Amino acid sequence: VVIAGGADDDTMVINGEIEMVTKTAAPEHMDNVSEIMSGWHFRSDETQALQLDDFDNPGMIFVDQAIDAWNTVEGSAEKACASCHEGPESMEGVRAVYPKWNESAGEVRTLAMQINDCRTNQMGAEPYKYDSVPMASMEALISVQSRGMPVNVAIDGPVAETWEQGKELYYTRTGQLELSCASCHEENYGNYIRADHLSQGQINGFPVYRLKNAKLNTAHGRFKGCVRDTRAETYSPGSPEFVALELYVASRGNGLSVEAPSVRN
Amino acid sequence: MKLTGLTAVVALCAGAAFAEPIAPGDVQYSEYGAVEASLSGAAGDPENGAAIMVNRGKGNCVACHAVTALSDAPFHGEVGPTLDGVGGYRSAEELRGIVANAKMTFEGSVMPAFYKTSGFIRPGDGYTGKAAKEEDLTPILTAQEVEDVVAFLMTLQDG
Numbered sequence: 007v008v009i010a011g012g013a014d015d016d017t018m019v020i021n022g023e024i025e026m027v028t029k030t031a032a033p034e035h036m037d038n039v040s041e042i043m044s045g046w047h048f049r050s051d052e053t054q055a056l057q058l059d060d061f062d063n064p065g066m067i068f069v070d071q072a073i074d075a076w077n078t079v080e081g082s083a084e085k086a087c088a089s090c091h092e093g094p095e096s097m098e099g100v101r102a103v104y105p106k107w108n109e110s111a112g113e114v115r116t117l118a119m120q121i122n123d124c125r126t127n128q129m130g131a132e133p134y135k136y137d138s139v140p141m142a143s144m145e146a147l148i149s150v151q152s153r154g155m156p157v158n159v160a161i162d163g164p165v166a167e168t169w170e171q172g173k174e175l176y177y178t179r180t181g182q183l184e185l186s187c188a189s190c191h192e193e194n195y196g197n198y199i200r201a202d203h204l205s206q207g208q209i210n211g212f213p214v215y216r217l218k219n220a221k222l223n224t225a226h227g228r229f230k231g232c233v234r235d236t237r238a239e240t241y242s243p244g245s246p247e248f249v250a251l252e253l254y255v256a257s258r259g260n261g262l263s264v265e266a267p268s269v270r271n
Numbered sequence: 272m273k274l275t276g277l278t279a280v281v282a283l284c285a286g287a288a289f290a291e292p293i294a295p296g297d298v299q300y301s302e303y304g305a306v307e308a309s310l311s312g313a314a315g316d317p318e319n320g321a322a323i324m325v326n327r328g329k330g331n332c333v334a335c336h337a338v339t340a341l342s343d344a345p346f347h348g349e350v351g352p353t354l355d356g357v358g359g360y361r362s363a364e365e366l367r368g369i370v371a372n373a374k375m376t377f378e379g380s381v382m383p384a385f386y387k388t389s390g391f392i393r394p395g396d397g398y399t400g401k402a403a404k405e406e407d408l409t410p411i412l413t414a415q416e417v418e419d420v421v422a423f424l425m426t427l428q429d430g
Binding site: 178179180181182183184185189190193194197198199200201204230233234235236237238239240 | 331333334335345346347348349350374381383384391392393394395396397398399400401402403408411
């Protein structure tokens with residue numbers, strides 16, 4: 007039962023110039039929701055304000071750290087990201103279409119998987135831990151190049167099967183509490199569950215800086231926490247299940263602006 | 272005959288306050304999801320029921336429901352309806368069924384079952400995120416705790 011008016015009507019303009027789409031018509035593949043909304047609308051004014059200016063956004067500190075990492079030579083090939091990709095601006099548009107199919111590997115790749123593929127196969131460096139701060143920071147640096155662009159993840163062709171698997175997971179009621187993602191983020195967004203105002207669980211803002219743990223958090227880290235809260239055995243960050251779920255959840259945000267790094271409580 | 276005497280005493284107690292609780296798998300729900308008899312065989316304690324309703328590790332009912340009588344506990348949720356007055360328009364039998372397994376009353380409800388131990392998908396070990404250790408989980412509330420919550424709900428007469 008969705009109570010109308012659960013999300014506020016504020017508009018998001020970043021740094022006084024980037025106009026963000028934070029509410030728009032739901033993509034055609036979604037059945038029970040007519041309008042999709044950024045999680046930003048469900049946060050307090052104070053939390054919202056932190057995202058409006060990069061000088062106030064604590065997530066930008068991690069972006070700065072990732073710029074250093076981008077230029078740092080690591081691994082047996084003695085290369086940095088910059089050796090092959092020039093500046094981070096070369097990544098414009100990339101975040102908006104991930105996860106996406108990688109033809110040569112024959113797999114659906116999340117941004118994190120692609121980053122680690124470059125680290126291991128191109129640089130001969132150690133992979134980042136999937137949901138670690140260095141990984142989240144690099145994802146944030148790449149995402150910020152697409153800020154304001156609409157999420158536009160493909161769901162057909164070679165990714166169709168993975169997308170279906172993700173959808174199945176989204177609607178599966180897990181754990182002793184028998185709750186699915188949809189129980190909270192589709193049937194109850196706008197409602198309070200204890201102290202928290204339930205959003206649609208969109209990931210257009212990931213990686214997210216959370217005031218609660220004062221660091222950047224990955225989407226898989228968030229999924230894990232939400233599944234754990236159903237008193238279930240979670241999947242691991244980077245697992246095939248969470249990759250499929252990420253593809254599906256990302257596609258539910260098709261049309262919203264890429265927002266990362268966003269700020270949440 | 273010492274032994275017989277002891278057995279007799281135990282039997283007497285069981286007959287009075289400590290009857291065998293009905294196991295979660297043996298609870299009989301009516302067509303509409305109500306449960307006739309006390310799960311523990313004893314009456315409920317409304318004061319303890321109120322404590323369970325606000326306890327995060329127990330009922331945590333206020334996560335989803337607003338209850339004016341429990342307004343000392345912070346942050347009442349709105350996923351479920353307010354429970355003010357529920358004891359006035361629902362019977363103890365109906366409330367027992369709803370608390371034990373709300374899905375027997377409301378098909379597909381998001382309200383968790385508090386007296387159910389099997390049939391879960393990826394059951395976890397509490398809130399650890401790890402796999403459950405036993406095949407049958409411990410129910411979230413004991414038979415007596417369900418009775419205590421029902422007794423408290425019955426005190427909510429005005430809405």
